[in-house]
Amino acid sequence: MNQELKQYIENNIFPIYDRYYSHGMLHINNVINNCLMLAAYYHLDSNKAYTIAAYHDVGLCVNRNNHEKESGKIFIQDQQMKKYFSDVEIEEMKEAIEDHRGSRKDPPRNMYGKILSDSDRDFDIKILAKRQLATSIKNYPDLTTFDEHFERCYSYMTKRIEGFGHFNLWTNNPILIEQRDNFEKDYLNKEYAKKIYKEEWERISANGTIDKIKNYYVDY
Numbered sequence: 001m002n003q004e005l006k007q008y009i010e011n012n013i014f015p016i017y018d019r020y021y022s023h024g025m026l027h028i029n030n031v032i033n034n035c036l037m038l039a040a041y042y043h044l045d046s047n048k049a050y051t052i053a054a055y056h057d058v059g060l061c062v063n064r065n066n067h068e069k070e071s072g073k074i075f076i077q078d079q080q081m082k083k084y085f086s087d088v089e090i091e092e093m094k095e096a097i098e099d100h101r102g103s104r105k106d107p108p109r110n111m112y113g114k115i116l117s118d119s120d121r122d123f124d125i126k127i128l129a130k131r132q133l134a135t136s137i138k139n140y141p142d143l144t145t146f147d148e149h150f151e152r153c154y155s156y157m158t159k160r161i162e163g164f165g166h167f168n169l170w171t172n173n174p175i176l177i178e179q180r181d182n183f184e185k186d187y188l189n190k191e192y193a194k195k196i197y198k199e200e201w202e203r204i205s206a207n208g209t210i211d212k213i214k215n216y217y218v219d220y
């Protein structure tokens with residue numbers, strides 16, 4: 001990895017995530033690690049993999065539904081990138097960032113988009129409960145009870161399985177496939193999933209995090 005590029009991103013991009021909750025540095029670091037693992041597996045460029053993972057959610061302070069486009073915009077407007085990548089590479093990386101949403105039906109336009117999208121999954125029910133409940137609280141202020149939020153989160157996720165029979169992956173790396181299969185067993189047991197989400201709900205209700213999600217954190 002280019003250390004100067006890494007330093008630039010650590011100093012200038014990571015601080016943007018300080019006021020992100022569901023998409024804070026815990027999430028970004030997970031996506032970076034997955035993306036580097038997939039890049040090595042598919043013999044892709046680690047500088048590109050690291051960079052697209054680092055920028056992929058920066059647009060979430062603008063809105064949620066279009067955040068992948070907003071993140072792509074922030075990425076191409078960053079003049080520093082020209083020091084490290086050619087115009088063709090920058091375009092390819094912008095497309096990858098734009099195509100990262102897990103809910104999309106069409107495959108990402110290039111291989112970097114595929115590894116980024118697959119790296120963005122949280123195949124860990126506790127992490128997913130934390131992120132999904134917070135996103136729901138921020139985006140659906142009319143829902144107030146745990147049951148309302150849980151049912152919305154659960155149907156959003158299970159819709160993802162429709163048509164694919166699985167939480168879809170665009171790549172076929174065996175490590176991610178195993179994580180996905182283990183996760184599906186947990187998640188599709190609705191009673192178990194509800195118990196995990198309920199524990200998370202009680203935790204964030206008791207420690208003031210719900211108020212912070214509404215009033216302090218800026219990611220949707």
Ligand SMILES: [Fe+2]
Pocket residue numbers: 056057067068100101
């Ligand atoms: Fe995202």
Ligand SMILES: [Fe+2]
Pocket residue numbers: 023027031056057120
């Ligand atoms: Fe993400």
